[in-house]
Amino acid sequence: MTLEDISRKMIELDIDNIGEAVKAELDAGAAPGAILNALTSGLDEVGRRYESSEYFLAELVLAGETVKDALAVLEPHLKSDESEVKDRIVVATVRGDNHDIGKNLLITMLLSSGLEIIDLGMDCPSEKIVETVREAGARVVALSCLLTMTLREISVVDQALKEAGLRDGVKIIVGGAPLNMELAKELGADDFGADAIEGVRRIRALLEG
Amino acid sequence: MDAPTRVLKALNHEESDRVPAFESAFTNNTIMRHYGVEPGTGLKDGYDSIKRLPGRDRLANLAFSSQKWLVKVLVDGYELLRRVKIDIALSYVTHTYRKGIPGGYIDEFGRVMKVDSYEDGTVILGYRGGHFKSFEDYEKWKQPSPHEKRRLAAFLAGKQVQEQMNNEILSVPAIGGMFEPAWEPFGIEVFSRILAKPKQAKKVFDDKGNLALELVKILGENGAELILIWDDYGFKNGLFMSPRNYHTYIFPWLKRICDEAHKHGSKILLHSDGDLSLIFEDIVNCGIDALNPIEPTTANPEYDIFKLHEKYGDKITFVGNISPVMLATGTIQEIETYSKKLIRELAPGGGYIFSSGHSIIPTIAIDRWEAVMRIREKYGNYPIDVPN
Incomplete structure (x- = not known):
């Protein structure tokens, strides 16, 4: 087993064997950070294949599930391996909207990015977003909005962050x-x-x- | 001319008295009140009347098998559609209640459904995820049977209301297809794992295919002129799964379903959201008669109803597609211009049914809806003459 094998298993979405492969690499003495990089590199290739229509949404979601299984084995080792402060981002589906496929997919695609992700879930009020940005010092707020009916909530969050004096320090990105x-x-x-x-x-x- | 004749003429690519209209869902209490129909006396009342009772699951399941109760549920919605000159109204043959949970229920496929309420009191049942966490959960679930009493009860209830309304609307039975009822009961994450195991995936898709095929046979035998199949194959950015998977698991069933319907003189209207470009021709080749809604807000500018109509307009009827975003946030002029373009370019010769690009949602204001109505009334009569 090599780090290339980890990347390959990620690209081939080998969810049944990724955990074992990560464990084998750890047992063989590979650095947890190097394994994470191998996963990230595999995930980047999955993204490329998605963008060129070789992979579709189901494969992208399966890639997310594969990363989750890999990280279940890798994460305890990463914690002891790491000391730097991570950038924090807040992810939420806006108030009134109870869809989470896009939000969850973004989160899984970010799992191996080295960022600290704070998932505020669905139907999330602007007050909770403001409070979390303040407490966590988040630099990005990623909002998911699937319904035409809830589009205006994006402006509500923007305004609430302005009123709280936080808007200059945080970027808002949206999708849906x-x-x-x-x-x-x-x-x-x-x-x-x-x-x-x-x-x-x-x-x-x-x-x- | 009555609605069944008008709709069937459109599906046969013939001109009638006017362009027929359809909405896959009309959830807007403000508009409902504007047209003198008091909302909340249909589905919500039906749901409220049983949800606090002991043994509610048994009662709910009994209610869904009662044609009399189902008529009560349908009648207000049909009345609204009649008043706003929409020709097709749906009766819901599948996706029915199985088990109550706080704020909603689990439907017969295993989808978790909850009630969302909006400012004007509009109530929408929304999908909130899957009940199954594994294939084993799925196998333990009692699969919906096509022969349950509720199926024909729903169809006949719709037809009863149609008759009460002197055929001013055509009641169309709506059933689940092969894809949506396959993945939604798991949620997309668990389903992606199922899809990676071909035997499990085939079992799930085949269960849905068998159900849909048998239902089409039953509905066809009972005289359904048109059957709607709910089955979103795509979303804004493309397909849920690869074209190869649609060819393996979905299209063989869709073709059999269309063949079965045609054997009984019924037609198939497929409702599928999203950008379907990569499989559009395959869907047409399965033999569907009509497609809704040709979603106008996908990320692909080539997924365009006018371009698709040029290529496939002689093969299927197009049912669409004013964007709900335009209806909610656009100007009256934009709405009028686009509505006129739809009628001018798609309606001549039949083969077109006027509709939004998804549904009429609570944020669509009355003046915007009236703009649509105005254009339909003014320019929707045959022979079509819409100034450019």
Whole structure:
């Protein structure tokens, strides 16, 4: 078993064997961080295949499940391996909306990114988002909104962060069926992710920018 | 001309008196009140009347098997559709109640459904996830049978209301397809694991295919002119699974279903959201008669009802597609312009049914709905003459 095998199993979505493969690598003395990088590299290839229509939503979701199984084995080792402070991002589905596929997919795609993700769940009020951003010092708020009926909640969150004096220190990125970049900006967001893969890329850019 | 004749003419690519209209769901109490129909006396009352009673699951299941009770549930919604000149109303043959949970219920497929209430009091039943955490859970679940009394009761209740309304609406039985009732009872995460195991996936899809096929046979034998199949194959960014998987698991069933319907003189209207570009031709080749809603807000600008109509307009009837986003947030002029374009370009010669690009939701204001009505009334009569 090698780190390339870990990446390959990730790319081939070998969910039945990924946990064992990670364990074998750890037993063989591989650094947990190197295994995480191998998973991330595999996940990047999954994203590329999704964007070129070789993979579809079900495969993308299965990739997320595969990462979860791998991290279940790897995570206890990572904690003792790591000391740096992670960037925090808050993820939520807006108030009035009870859809979580897009939100959960974004979270699983971010699992191996080294970020600390705070999942506030579905139907999330702006007050809770503001409070969490303040307490956690989050730099990005990622909002999912699938319903046309709840689009205005994005503006509500934008406004609530402004009123709390937090807006300058935090970026808002949004995604969901009725949205596009133009509408996202009109509603007060800084950015828009057309899908989970693009969302991850744009969140990274927001954190770097 | 009555609604059944008008709709069937459209499906046969013939012109009638006017372009027929359809909405897959009309959930907007404000508009309902505007047209003099008091909301909340249908499904919500039916649900409220049983939810606090002891033995509610047994009572609910009895209620769903009672044509008399189902007529009561349907009549207000049908009356609204009649008043706003929508020609097709649905009766719900599948997706029915199995077991109550706080705030909602688990349906017969294993989908967790909950009630959402909006500012104007509109109540919408929304999917909240899957009841099954594994394939083993699925195998323990009593699978819905096509022969349950509730199936025909729902169909006949719709037909009874249609008759009461002197055929001013066509009641169309709606059933689940092969894909949505397969994945939703698991939720997408668990389902992605099932899909990776071909034997398990085949079992789940085949169960749904068998149910849908048998229901189409029963409905066809009982005179259904048109049968709607709910089965979203796509979403905004594309397909849920690969085209190969649709070819393996879904299309053989869809073709058999269409063949069975046609054997009885029934037609198939498929409701499938999302960008279906990669499988559009395959869906058409399965033999469907009509497709709704040709979602206008996908990320793919090529998934365009006008372009698709050019290519497939002689093969199927298009049922769509004013964007709900435009209806909720666009200007009256945008709505009028797009509605006119739909009628001008798609309606001549039949083969077109006017509809939104999904459904009429609570945030659509009355003036926007009236703009749609105005254009339909003014330009929707045959022969079509809509100024450019």
